[in-house]
Amino acid sequence: MKLDLKATRAAAAKIKFRTKAFIDGKFVKAQSGRTYDSINPATGRVLASIAACDEADVDKAVAAARRSFEKGVWAKRPPSERKRVLLQFADLIEKHLDELALLDCLDAGKPITDCLTMDLPDTVHCFRWHAEAVDKEYERVAPTGPDNVALIVREPLGVVGAILPWNFPIQMAAWKLGPMLATGNSVVVKPARQTSLSVLRLAELAMEAGLPEGVLNVVTGDGSRIGAALCRHMDVDAVAFTGSTEVGRQLLSYSAESNLKRIVLELGGKNPQVVLEDAPDLDYVAIQACNSVFWNMGENCSSGSRLIVHRKLKERLLAKMIEVSREWIVGDPLDPKTRIGPMIERSHMEKVLGYIESGRKEGARVVIGGKRTLERTGGFFVEPTIFDDVRPTMTIAREEIFGPVLSVFTFDTEAQAITLANDTPYGLTASVYTRNVNTAHRVARALRAGTVSVNCFSEGDITTPFGGFKQSGFFGRDKSIFAHHQYTELKTVWMQLVQGT
Ligand code: NAP
Ligand code: MG
DSSP states (O other): OOSSHHHHHHHHHTOOOOOSEEETTEEEOOTTOOEEEEEETTTTEEEEEEEOOOHHHHHHHHHHHHHHHHHTTTTTSOHHHHHHHHHHHHHHHHHTHHHHHHHHHHHHOOOHHHIIIIIHHHHHHHHHHHHHHHTTOOOEEOOOOTTEEEEEEEEEOSEEEEEOOSSSHHHHHHHHHHHHHHTTOEEEEEOOTTOOHHHHHHHHHHHHHTOOTTSEEEOOSOIIIIIHHHHHOTTOOEEEEESOHHHHHHHHHHHHHTTOOEEEEEOOOOOEEEEOTTOSOHHHHHHHHHHHHHGGGGOOTTOOOEEEEEHHHHHHHHHHHHHHHTTSOBOOTTSTTOSBOOOSSHHHHHHHHHHHHHHHHTTOEEEEOOSEEOGGGTSOEEOOEEEESOOTTSHHHHSOOOSSEEEEEEESSHHHHHHHHHOSSEESEEEEEOSOHHHHHHHHHHSOSSEEEESSOOOOOTTSOBOOEETTEESOOBSTTHHHHTTEEEEEEEEEOOTTO
16 A cells, blocks of 8 residues: 555545454354444544444353364364464465554554554564464473472463453454464454454454464454453453453452453553653653653553653753654544544543643643644544643543643652652553663662663563553563463373382
8 A cells, every 4th residue: 555645545445344243253243233333533423333242142252262162173273283373364464454554543543654564563473473482382390209290281271351442453452362362262352342343354364364263253342241241251261351440440340250260451551751860862752752652642551641850851851842742743544644643532532631621720731732633524633732830649640541641740869750650550661761771770670560661662572571560450461471371271280100000
């Protein structure tokens, strides 16, 4: 696809949407026949009518997953064959990269350039990486005495659910499905209500790659109904979730009330970016800091929404960031020049604008942005916004906004910076900027977060685990080989060597 607005619009107009649930290898209507509308957040108009599944559809999907698991068509396949299928799957995603990128762009309002250069390449790489790991992990023999042999092996859990957010629709599917499928589980996915289209297409490509029927199922619809049904299901062994801390908390109680299924939670964040007095070149820091908070419209759990900067650097850094913010062009997500698309839906835009209003009311000062924009398009756009003079007790300093809104704080000593940075119930990511390697190491270890980046904004890559401390997460991690552990059971096979037989 050529990278200009005319070409992306033409390609988008040609896309055929998959709108039914995907159960046991087939697209099927919801048993009730009901549908709901998925909206294009850049226009406010209906994009597609999607199957509105209910508990009966969840039961059907779980039964299909269970059958495939019991038959062993995937779980018992030799690892090298599972690897081959998953590599083929990754190749097919790459082959359909433009189409899948456009689906996320239309459905979630994500800038097409981000979809093409980040979300989709990351998705392909994620599946390839987990595929390659399948036949390279060895199991263990315990150091027993001479009369015994004890094998310590890992086995797939069985039927695993994945409940996904709307902010990185295909990429979050990959972060969950890569390790779930690599370890031999059968899966039921529940994409976010707003963004099911790319995940439905993904399921179809998985079948084309040779994944057996029933191993990957997708149910679409309302999370409070079918997400909850999945979590309460007596025949589901685990659910992995990315989304709000509030819903994550509910999932733990669903598990407690049902079969004590394993729950893996990736939740919100209110992530600090700490700029110490000896930070590197401030032009560079300004670019990184803006990227951290404005990337993906700030609809990002790892968004660096709190800038904690040394008092002596604040004015200079802020002036540079205001300049850099102007390069964050808000516009049609199909336009390759756009860096900030719309908020996911009207109610979310209103929530973000409500936070901006509360910041003003509580006495913080808007230095750039602060308003809805491009209203005539019908889309839900918000300007990139920076607040100065923020106090740590203000609502905008404490709650996850999930929009392009930055709060700026100052400090005088390293100890104050660390206290401010850790003053949050969350602990997902953090950044620290300094020229001194000793300081970098000391501060990185003092920050209570699952990923700390030094002199950049980063979530690491596929080789590094991703997840949160404190109320940002619960049990397990996405990405890396560590993600395989949470989708497997550890089994001991203890053998007595009987003499004389
Ligand atoms: P959410 O309500 O937590 O939704 C995440 C997923 O959970 C969706 O698939 C949702 O389905 C499903 N769900 C909702 N209620 C459920 C329930 N009772 N049981 C099981 N599953 C359920 O997040 P949201 O409404 O999309 O966004 C709200 C806030 O969450 C955001 O403003 C942001 O602060 C945070 N968030 C964080 C992340 C992250 O990456 N950590 C991602 C997205 C949102 P439906 O789509 O059908 O409701
Ligand atoms: Mg949508």
